[in-house]
Amino acid sequence: MKKDYSKLWTLFKSMFMLSACTFGGGFVIVSLMKKKFVEELKWLDEDEMLDVTAITQSAPGPLPVNASVIIGYRMAGVLGSLTAVLGTILPPMIIISIISLFYEQFRSNPYIAVALQVMRAGVAAVIFDVVINLAKNVIKTKRVLYIAMMIIAFIATYLLGVSAMIIIFTCLGIGLADLAVTLYKKKKGVA
Numbered sequence: 001m002k003k004d005y006s007k008l009w010t011l012f013k014s015m016f017m018l019s020a021c022t023f024g025g026g027f028v029i030v031s032l033m034k035k036k037f038v039e040e041l042k043w044l045d046e047d048e049m050l051d052v053t054a055i056t057q058s059a060p061g062p063l064p065v066n067a068s069v070i071i072g073y074r075m076a077g078v079l080g081s082l083t084a085v086l087g088t089i090l091p092p093m094i095i096i097s098i099i100s101l102f103y104e105q106f107r108s109n110p111y112i113a114v115a116l117q118v119m120r121a122g123v124a125a126v127i128f129d130v131v132i133n134l135a136k137n138v139i140k141t142k143r144v145l146y147i148a149m150m151i152i153a154f155i156a157t158y159l160l161g162v163s164a165m166i167i168i169f170t171c172l173g174i175g176l177a178d179l180a181v182t183l184y185k186k187k188k189g190v191a
Helices: 004-022 026-040 046-058 063-101 104-108 109-140 144-158 164-190
Strands: none
Touching: 004 026, 026 046, 026 063, 026 109, 046 063, 046 109, 046 164, 063 104, 104 144, 109 144, 144 164
């Protein structure tokens, strides 16, 4: 029983630290979660982390909270999900509460303005790292369909300004159709 509490404590601490040190939105935390849960703790493998990323991006709500629900559940069931979510939401709640008390001072402070500008550069680098890693994982599948979908989705978003929701639902539909065809071929081949 102690081992379960130890895992819950590790889960809480990990999510708390990741959430406390994540600036720039959900994509930044994906890279940090990968390093923590795949490389350091070895609780997930690379493919599972990629699946978690895809699911959390597609689901409504903040990406870090969605990811913590899935990772927490994977590690320790419902109690793990609750623990991970608590660890994820506490840091921003505390930080935003403090900032709201001193909002006027934060807003007019030139040092904080420079610090935020510098953090944006770091956030851009981390997001770029996440994009490169996700693209590498898609290319590793060696599936022409997936690679083509990735390239077309990029072009549709970046050059044509197509809504992310349209792209996500289109890719979901194509993925489900691909799964149906694959299952049909397996069934036909077995019969």
